[in-house]
Amino acid sequence: MDILQPPDWAPPRGYANGVACELTVGSKLLFLAGMIGWNGQQQFETDDLAEQVRVTLENIVATLAAGGAKPQHIVRMTWYVKDKQAYVQAYPEIGRHYRAIIGKHFPAMTAVQVADLVEDRALVEIEATAVVPGLTSPSAGD
Numbered sequence: 001m002d003i004l005q006p007p008d009w010a011p012p013r014g015y016a017n018g019v020a021c022e023l024t025v026g027s028k029l030l031f032l033a034g035m036i037g038w039n040g041q042q043q044f045e046t047d048d049l050a051e052q053v054r055v056t057l058e059n060i061v062a063t064l065a066a067g068g069a070k071p072q073h074i075v076r077m078t079w080y081v082k083d084k085q086a087y088v089q090a091y092p093e094i095g096r097h098y099r100a101i102i103g104k105h106f107p108a109m110t111a112v113q114v115a116d117l118v119e120d121r122a123l124v125e126i127e128a129t130a131v132v133p134g135l136t137s138p139s140a141g142d
Helices: 049-066 084-089 091-101
Strands: 002-004 018-022 028-036 074-081 108-113 124-132
Touching: 002 049, 018 049, 028 049, 049 074, 049 091, 049 124, 074 084, 084 091, 084 108
Parallel strands: 074 108
Antiparallel strands: 002 018, 018 028, 028 124, 074 124
């Protein structure tokens, strides 16, 4: 098991940004912690929901890269939002950010409204799971 930590990020307190587990030669599972819309130094730069989604997706991509994965390796995402109405209203901008950062790759997803998130300024939190196929896999997908 390997801990995923983008090299220029401040270390999280009490959890890992992600964990990678090797399955077979070269293949592995990556489990990403809930990512939020702060920068690598754990500072928020915006209180706009769509912009926090953008930063959150960038954080997911950075953590995937720390584990040797790309956005197309994501197989599951769970989105936690504090305000369902704001989320629905921001669909167009969120969709633009998603396509710009993740592409046209759409894994299994769930979105739920939650009463609150641990970080007060966080408006969204996204968990992700990725599968990186091994070199011998016929569906390497790179």
